[in-house]
Amino acid sequence: MDEDKSTRVMVRNITDLARLAGVSPGTVSRALAGKSLVNAKTREKIEALAREHGFRPNQMASGLRRQKTGVIGVVIPLGHDTRQQISDSFFMTLLGYLADELTRQGYDLMLRRVVPEEDSDWLDRFIGSGMIDGVIVIGQSDQFDRIEDVADGYGPMVVWGNHTEGQRHCVVGTDNRLGGRMAAERLIAAGAQRIAFLGDTTPMEFAARFAGAQDVATRLGLPPVLALPTHLSPDRASEEIAAHLSAHAGAIDGIFAATDTLAALCLTELRGQGIAVPRDVKLTGFDDLPIARQTVPPLTTVRQDIAAGARGLVDLLLRRLAGETTESLVLPPELVVRETA
Amino acid sequence: MDEDKSTRVMVRNITDLARLAGVSPGTVSRALAGKSLVNAKTREKIEALAREHGFRPNQMASGLRRQKTGVIGVVIPLGHDTRQQISDSFFMTLLGYLADELTRQGYDLMLRRVVPEEDSDWLDRFIGSGMIDGVIVIGQSDQFDRIEDVADGYGPMVVWGNHTEGQRHCVVGTDNRLGGRMAAERLIAAGAQRIAFLGDTTPMEFAARFAGAQDVATRLGLPPVLALPTHLSPDRASEEIAAHLSAHAGAIDGIFAATDTLAALCLTELRGQGIAVPRDVKLTGFDDLPIARQTVPPLTTVRQDIAAGARGLVDLLLRRLAGETTESLVLPPELVVRETA
DNA sequence: GTGAAAGCGCTAACAC
DNA sequence: GTGTTAGCGCTTTCAC
Numbered sequence: 001m002d003e004d005k006s007t008r009v010m011v012r013n014i015t016d017l018a019r020l021a022g023v024s025p026g027t028v029s030r031a032l033a034g035k036s037l038v039n040a041k042t043r044e045k046i047e048a049l050a051r052e053h054g055f056r057p058n059q060m061a062s063g064l065r066r067q068k069t070g071v072i073g074v075v076i077p078l079g080h081d082t083r084q085q086i087s088d089s090f091f092m093t094l095l096g097y098l099a100d101e102l103t104r105q106g107y108d109l110m111l112r113r114v115v116p117e118e119d120s121d122w123l124d125r126f127i128g129s130g131m132i133d134g135v136i137v138i139g140q141s142d143q144f145d146r147i148e149d150v151a152d153g154y155g156p157m158v159v160w161g162n163h164t165e166g167q168r169h170c171v172v173g174t175d176n177r178l179g180g181r182m183a184a185e186r187l188i189a190a191g192a193q194r195i196a197f198l199g200d201t202t203p204m205e206f207a208a209r210f211a212g213a214q215d216v217a218t219r220l221g222l223p224p225v226l227a228l229p230t231h232l233s234p235d236r237a238s239e240e241i242a243a244h245l246s247a248h249a250g251a252i253d254g255i256f257a258a259t260d261t262l263a264a265l266c267l268t269e270l271r272g273q274g275i276a277v278p279r280d281v282k283l284t285g286f287d288d289l290p291i292a293r294q295t296v297p298p299l300t301t302v303r304q305d306i307a308a309g310a311r312g313l314v315d316l317l318l319r320r321l322a323g324e325t326t327e328s329l330v331l332p333p334e335l336v337v338r339e340t341a
Numbered sequence: 342m343d344e345d346k347s348t349r350v351m352v353r354n355i356t357d358l359a360r361l362a363g364v365s366p367g368t369v370s371r372a373l374a375g376k377s378l379v380n381a382k383t384r385e386k387i388e389a390l391a392r393e394h395g396f397r398p399n400q401m402a403s404g405l406r407r408q409k410t411g412v413i414g415v416v417i418p419l420g421h422d423t424r425q426q427i428s429d430s431f432f433m434t435l436l437g438y439l440a441d442e443l444t445r446q447g448y449d450l451m452l453r454r455v456v457p458e459e460d461s462d463w464l465d466r467f468i469g470s471g472m473i474d475g476v477i478v479i480g481q482s483d484q485f486d487r488i489e490d491v492a493d494g495y496g497p498m499v500v501w502g503n504h505t506e507g508q509r510h511c512v513v514g515t516d517n518r519l520g521g522r523m524a525a526e527r528l529i530a531a532g533a534q535r536i537a538f539l540g541d542t543t544p545m546e547f548a549a550r551f552a553g554a555q556d557v558a559t560r561l562g563l564p565p566v567l568a569l570p571t572h573l574s575p576d577r578a579s580e581e582i583a584a585h586l587s588a589h590a591g592a593i594d595g596i597f598a599a600t601d602t603l604a605a606l607c608l609t610e611l612r613g614q615g616i617a618v619p620r621d622v623k624l625t626g627f628d629d630l631p632i633a634r635q636t637v638p639p640l641t642t643v644r645q646d647i648a649a650g651a652r653g654l655v656d657l658l659l660r661r662l663a664g665e666t667t668e669s670l671v672l673p674p675e676l677v678v679r680e681t682a
Numbered sequence: 683g684t685g686a687a688a689g690c691g692c693t694a695a696c697a698c
Numbered sequence: 699g700t701g702t703t704a705g706c707g708c709t710t711t712c713a714c
Contacts, residue, residue, distance in 0.1 A: 055469070
């Protein structure tokens with residue numbers, strides 16, 4: 001007998017293994033799938049052989065036969081702001097948690113980033129590929145209607161995003177409007193009166209945050225919240241922020257940034273223009289990403305529970321996969337007071 | 342005729358569509374795959390029908406038949422430091438670029454995060470799943486040997502990590518040792534004499550960075566570089582950094598942090614302990630992530646070209662898929678001088 | 683240029 | 699408890 005793992009015989013499929021084990025392919029399939037009704041001895045023998053030859057049943061074939069793939073699609077639609085920072089921290093963090101959670105549940109994750117403008121068919125294409133059992137959409141971007149359409153005819157889909165009264169697709173997300181109110185209230189409590197919202201208000205989540213801040217301004221009889229649009233990529237955003245700041249210097253004493261990333265950038269620009277935070281201008285972010293603790297001074301922000309979001313997405317998706325109909329899940333935001341407001 | 346998209350007939354497969362079109366399944370297959378030798382009229386008819394019914398050929402079946410899936414696996418092994426920040430910015434950024442690059446090349450991306458300690462079989466399992474045409478491993482972690490073993494018998498694999506003389510697997514990565522030298526040289530040029538390396542030196546990349554710094558200290562006759570190990574998760578790292586700083590206060594005037602993330606954390610702790618940067622202690626990071634520009638003062642660091650790395654990984658993988666044998670790709674680091682050293 | 687037929691690797695009735 | 703068989707949906711010779 002030679003010493004090396006006797007992989008001299010190539011085992012390419014269940015049939016090869018069956019021949020080696022002296023049983024039928026059906027039995028091998030049952031044994032490897034951990035099905036009941038297989039003789040303990042037979043099973044052991046088959047498992048030993050499989051191990052020895054490093055054999056694993058082909059998931060494609062199995063998937064085709066069983067009409068399920070064990071794969072969940074995760075798709076990130078990139079809206080108008082195509083070059084949106086690829087590493088957008090929030091989405092990437094969510095993706096990390098999703099990967100963990102799906103793995104825990106025995107699913108694989110197929111990731112797709114799409115540009116809806118170039119491919120209006122992005123969602124159907126993914127669903128229709130036959131490669132995935134269900135889909136998680138990260139961010140509605142500007143594709144709300146597209147998603148609604150699909151939701152009517154396709155069950156196993158859950159979306160991370162903003163909840164709108166009466167919508168038909170199942171969504172998981174933070175109560176952005178409430179979060180926006182919290183941010184604005186904090187800015188005002190810290191002494192601000194003339195508030196600006198920093199960030200693009202086109203995406204629904206951001207629009208809701210903006211609306212929440214506006215709610216508060218209106219209720220308290222303060223001037224309306226000023227919208228200061230920016231892109232999401234750091235380079236462009238920095239320039240835009242600098243321009244906004246110059247244009248409105250002195251007219252603003254509170255800034256509610258749409259995300260922590262934007263807030264951090266803003267902090268840098270404020271310092272550059274010699275504006276003291278929180279003395280001259282109060283500032284809040286949104287998300288509570290790690291960076292929020294590391295800015296100088298550390299950022300007051302509105303926390304989203306990303307881990308809970310990921311768990312919620314996967315939990316709801318699995319329930320839908322099992323045929324349940326599910327309600328959307330709206331998570332509560334939490335104000336984290338640090339030093340910028 | 343009724344108004345709605347006449348999706349009354351469900352088209353579940355190529356055979357259904359063939360029936361509608363009055364042709365054979367084979368012809369439909371050819372038409373939809375864009376093969377030559379199909380009558381223009383026939384092709385148009387089939388394409389129109391497919392569009393009308395939102396039909397798309399099942400990729401699983403196609404994959405099974407053609408013995409290729411159009412999917413590239415991307416796996417992130419989480420070493421000993423299991424709870425390594427899920428959102429580890431560097432890997433996540435790389436992942437984003439990989440997603441773009443693979444999409445551009447017409448491939449889908451299947452993502453898997455694995456804990457080798459709990460599953461020694463992680464790599465074979467992924468490869469053997471039959472779901473992927475090739476695999477990109479992000480980070481060697483402490484799995485160098487495992488990867489070497491696999492490389493002997495499996496071609497389409499490329500790894501992001503550190504290059505070691507004579508290794509057998511194809512790797513793409515920055516010249517970490519050179520980067521380490523650059524960082525140390527900069528610290529010294531800025532006036533430091535007693536240098537410490539902040540971070541775990543177990544992963545090969547970090548070990549190489551440390552070794553590079555050590556090279557410089559040795560060459561210049563300075564005291565050896567002190568290793569200050571930490572975990573990667575922000576919470577633990579902060580504590581550990583604080584402890585290191587207290588223990589070695591005054592004995593260190595230059596810190597080379599293994600990553601920008603660690604450097605940013607370190608900066609916060611230094612400030613907390615009233616140590617001025619760069620006056621009392623010089624500091625450099627590694628990576629040049631966005632955060633490096635936003636710390637106060639902004640971080641001097643060693644830049645890795647992540648986009649080039651992603652392109653390299655995909656390019657080499659596709660070449661190997663095509664049967665070529667490829668050399669590893671070592672990318673040059675670049676010193677970015679800001680204000681901490 | 684198109685149809686017929688075999689088969690990718692696996693699973694699930696259905697026999698026995 | 700195990701073998702046999704018929705596909706899952708697609709592609710690809712091989713005929714014609």
